[in-house]
Amino acid sequence: MSSYRSITERIYDFKAVELPPERKDLERELRRCQDCGVPFCHASGCPLLNAVPEINAAALSGRMRTALGVLLATSPFPEFTARVCPALCEGSCVQGLHGMPVPCRQTEYAVIEGGFAAGLVRAHAPARRLHARAAVIGSGPAGLAAAWRLNRAGVKVAVYEKNTRPGGFLRYGIPDFKLEKSVLDRRIRMLREEGIVFECGVEAGTDISGRLLSERHDFLILATGTGKKRDLPVPGRDFAGILFAVDYLTAQNRLIGGEIASLPEDCDARGKRVLVVGGGDTGSDCVGTAWRQGALSVCQTEILPRPPETRTPENPWPQWPRILRTSSSHEEGGERRWNTATLSFAAVPGAYGEGDRVSAANCSDVSWESGVPVLVPGTEFSLPADLVLLAMGFTGAEDGALAEALGCVPDRSGRLPRESGRPGGPKIYACGDAALGPSLVVRAINDGLRTAERAIGQLTFENV
Ligand SMILES: Cc1cc2nc3c(=O)[nH]c(=O)nc-3n(C[C@H](O)[C@H](O)[C@H](O)COP(=O)(O)OP(=O)(O)OC[C@H]3O[C@@H](n4cnc5c(N)ncnc54)[C@H](O)[C@@H]3O)c2cc1C
Numbered sequence: 155m156s157s158y159r160s161i162t163e164r165i166y167d168f169k170a171v172e173l174p175p176e177r178k179d180l181e182r183e184l185r186r187c188q189d190c191g192v193p194f195c196h197a198s199g200c201p202l203l204n205a206v207p208e209i210n211a212a213a214l215s216g217r218m219r220t221a222l223g224v225l226l227a228t229s230p231f232p233e234f235t236a237r238v239c240p241a242l243c244e245g246s247c248v249q250g251l252h253g254m255p256v257p258c259r260q261t262e263y264a265v266i267e268g269g270f271a272a273g274l275v276r277a278h279a280p281a282r283r284l285h286a287r288a289a290v291i292g293s294g295p296a297g298l299a300a301a302w303r304l305n306r307a308g309v310k311v312a313v314y315e316k317n318t319r320p321g322g323f324l325r326y327g328i329p330d331f332k333l334e335k336s337v338l339d340r341r342i343r344m345l346r347e348e349g350i351v352f353e354c355g356v357e358a359g360t361d362i363s364g365r366l367l368s369e370r371h372d373f374l375i376l377a378t379g380t381g382k383k384r385d386l387p388v389p390g391r392d393f394a395g396i397l398f399a400v401d402y403l404t405a406q407n408r409l410i411g412g413e414i415a416s417l418p419e420d421c422d423a424r425g426k427r428v429l430v431v432g433g434g435d436t437g438s439d440c441v442g443t444a445w446r447q448g449a450l451s452v453c454q455t456e457i458l459p460r461p462p463e464t465r466t467p468e469n470p471w472p473q474w475p476r477i478l479r480t481s482s483s484h485e486e487g488g489e490r491r492w493n494t495a496t497l498s499f500a501a502v503p504g505a506y507g508e509g510d511r512v513s514a515a516n517c518s519d520v521s522w523e524s525g526v527p528v529l530v531p532g533t534e535f536s537l538p539a540d541l542v543l544l545a546m547g548f549t550g551a552e553d554g555a556l557a558e559a560l561g562c563v564p565d566r567s568g569r570l571p572r573e574s575g576r577p578g579g580p581k582i583y584a585c586g587d588a589a590l591g592p593s594l595v596v597r598a599i600n601d602g603l604r605t606a607e608r609a610i611g612q613l614t615f616e617n618v
Pocket of ligand 1: 238240293294296297314317321322324327332359377380381400436439595598
């Protein structure tokens with residue numbers, strides 16, 4: 155049911171591509187949600203356990219205040235998920251068994267934005283402050299959710315963020331055309347009004363030591379995300395013009411946010427042939443960003459096979475459908491290739507003393523045998539590229555100064571331990587991508603909430 159601005163209009167700006175849902179369209183769709191026998195959306199779909207059927211029923215009958223109340227009872231920041239969630243609820247919607255699922259995400263959008271417009275979503279400072287102090291390290295969705303939950307319980311919360319502004323990937327990863335940063339700023343303002351202190355531009359473990367953080371707080375929540383990007387160690391990787399997708403997206407977000415005056419040359423796709431290596435969401439965000447910057451061409455490669463158009467018998471409802479996804483960025487143009495491995499990069503000698511600059515990627519088709527990619531002999535080919543963006547995911551949480559100082563280091567899968575801490579020191583909790591591995595905004599929010607609840611459960615009489 156989603157409707158988008160026309161491609162010819164939207165690729166010239168970075169404003170949100172999706173249009174707010176029309177009331178008449180929503181009503182038509184929400185009627186299909188009523189009288190559902192066993193709604194899987196709520197329990198098997200949504201990590202936050204949003205009461206989707208109740209929200210939908212209230213929205214259909216025009217009881218928007220009730221719908222808002224039910225939504226906010228489980229979800230602290232629905233304005234984020236209403237824009238960027240892949241809608242796990244829709245993947246398990248009963249209507250999706252034989253047709254299109256009910257558009258729950260658009261309903262969420264209508265309810266939360268209607269609530270903001272009506273002045274019903276306001277800051278709520280806790281009625282009573284406790285003695286307990288918490289430091290939340292990292293201000294992505296997990297850190298924000300943990301901070302929100304702790305603050306509501308009366309804990310004094312300081313959020314430490316190494317970037318200039320709070321938000322994590324909500325601000326520096328996800329492009330504005332999916333999530334305009336005014337939406338994030340509106341929520342951060344509210345969290346500040348509620349009493350949460352944000353210390354931005356402060357890297358915990360470096361600008362403030364682990365020891366000081368431990369001395370000043372009763373517990374620490376590490377919501378530091380997955381800082382380690384997966385690299386592609388093939389010949390030519392060091393050529394100029396090959397960079398991590400997240401660094402590229404961050405530069406564009408910083409430009410729009412007014413943090414930098416112009417893009418670094420390598421982060422500007424204008425007039426370039428862009429190759430995105432990696433077929434996931436981050437890669438898709440690079441595609442949309444490159445078109446908006448004025449790329450000459452965009453090609454996205456993925457080593458995995460092309461997903462099926464519909465569910466396979468091994469992936470039945472109500473599991474999340476592992477099917478081909480075509481994002482709004484893909485609809486804007488470009489080529490997508492599957493079963494493609496990048497073997498090396500070619501370069502033209504650099505001008506003006508710069509190093510060799512990438513000019514092409516040498517690739518090969520692969521076939522999959524027992525879950526392992528095997529090069530197909532004789533299928534080698536070359537893809538021209540002046541800018542290569544590596545969007546192959548993340549390998550885990552950073553094991554930097556903070557992890558070392560707190561004795562809380564990632565395990566072999568790159569995840570921080572859920573709970574740690576030294577004798578006599580504060581309890582340390584990890585949440586979000588740092589503990590889960592690379593995930594989703596909705597899962598990070600949920601994990602931040604549950605982690606804060608575990609910490610609240612440990613409060614003693616001295617803390618309160
Ligand atoms: C390009 C991109 C697009 C995405 N699109 C979507 C999408 O459309 N939908 C979706 O659901 N998910 C999407 N995701 C995934 C989603 O953004 C993440 O799962 C989510 O942001 C994880 O939240 P988090 O709070 O755990 O970590 P993050 O958002 O990564 O936040 C971690 C924060 O910790 C800070 N930090 C780290 N170390 C320190 C330190 N020592 N001191 C102070 N601060 C520190 C970092 O600067 C950062 O701000 C996307 C991810 C990327 C990269």
